[in-house]
Amino acid sequence: MKSPPGNHFTIKPTTMKRLTTVLALAVVCSGAKAQTGDSTDVKKPDTIRIGNIVIIKKKGDGKKSIDINNDYTSHSPKKKSRVKTNWGVIDLGFANYTDKTDYTAVGNYLVNRPGYPAINGNDLKLRTGKSVNVNIWFFMQQLSLIKENVNLKWGLGLELNNYRYRSDISYKEDGPIPYSNGQFSNAPFIFRDSIGFSKNKLAADYLTVPVMLNFATNHKPGKKPFIISFGVSAGYLYSQRNKQKSEARGKEKNKGDYDLEKFKFSYIGEIGLGPVKFYASYAPKSMYENAMDIRPYTFGLRFSN
Template identity: 45%
Template sequence: MKHAVIALAAFLAVSTGFAQEKTDTVKVGNFVIIKKNASGSDSKETRIQNDDKFINIKINTDKKKKKKNLSTNWWILDLGFANYRDETNYATAVPGNAYFRQLNTAAGPVNSNSYRLNTGKSSNVNLWFFMQKLNVANHVLNLKYGAGLEMYNFRYDSRISYRKDINNMPYVFNDTVAFQKNKLYAGYLTVPVMLNIDFTPNSRKGFNMSAGVSAGYLIASRNKQESGERGKQKFKQNFDMEPWRLAAIAELGLGPVRLYGSYSLNTLQKNNTRLEQYPYAVGVRFSNW
């Protein structure tokens, strides 16, 4: 009987809570039901008292927290692989072009094999200072933008070398040394802008996708080489590289996993070099959204 009365009292407490009655105290037999609202909240707490025994019942009717229209993600890291699509016609690009030089007959002229990459060791590492997501429509359609550093390391499986002559003119040639490590580094200060579609805006475990463009400015480039004959060498120059980089970019998110891709819409080097190499990268992005 006692349990039945307690159950009835609890039922009355819940019922009166949802009905939002103004009565603060309800008495049922020997039981006293005391209701109170949490300050600044829709949550209701009910205490059932029988002599010296108490039963507390809390009804949480707080409204779901509203999503912010603008959210910021700090210090995002990308780890990926780099490569390029080489559309250069070396038969017409090399002859009569001072950018391509042959310093040693045995090394041969520069050709497509001179730019052969070690794809497993050519990397792309990006460090974004921040990215922001601006709600456009119901948090399903968003605008994403940010700023950061894009860093490309093109690892060559060849003897290609980048230098500048006494007149400060950049050129490339096939060296006579067999390098253990030979890579070209290019670093850009970049601003990406993307449209984002979030199919499950109220869940972090859903699917979302983004696509857009990025604009980057070349802030550093160098040719780093390592060999038994010369040791470690670094040549920090521009090497007639295109100062601006415009790229098509995309991002796919499935739960906590995010993949990114970037494809350059302009060439890596300036037009006067006659090289037509279009860098691209794919990898994993470590971010909150």
């Protein structure tokens, strides 16, 4: 038999499921109100949430409204980055070196002054308190390897070393050799000068990349972590100059190639609490390319944010 003509509609299963849920909640709420009619009134919350269904009781007329929210947004906590970056780290310290030169085998690199002792290790000794090291790190980054307790650390910056001499020695890139009756040299050399200097230093500046393995403890909130790092650094010599001050010549700053090694490899380390650390470095090879065997080291304080 055919169905009689007229309007008809179909209820989707999902809609029927929601209507059934709403009716069931309404019955439960009505029963709960009837059972508590003779008891002492207890203040109830104005809003009840069951999954995506929210029941709101209005204070004024006591009516209830039921809202079904089909939108669900999951807010997962933001994942903590494994990489940390410090910008503008500054080192302030001292520069010095160990001298292992065999002065009997330096050849023509050292030029002696007639009537004076031959240049030796005493002439290359430094004014310790005035020989300084300043490092300017553009950035320092560290990658967490094991729960921020073990990290890989690296950076990029300028390593600036000033070696302040006690004696009156001078550097020459080439040119006439003093006290030699007009002889000329095409190679750099050091000679004992004929005047006294109130300031006499060799500056050696490097573009340096450090890489370290970092260990850190005590990551509790409000506590300064204790850290210790050790590794290596590689530097490229981009500037070398002999800066002097005297009454006879005034201030002089002579740039040139003084036989310093172009590349510098060092063992490095740091230790400390929070933003202030103690740092040190030591180069196992000579800072000079040929004649001299002088191995530089630095130490001081590191300041970071």
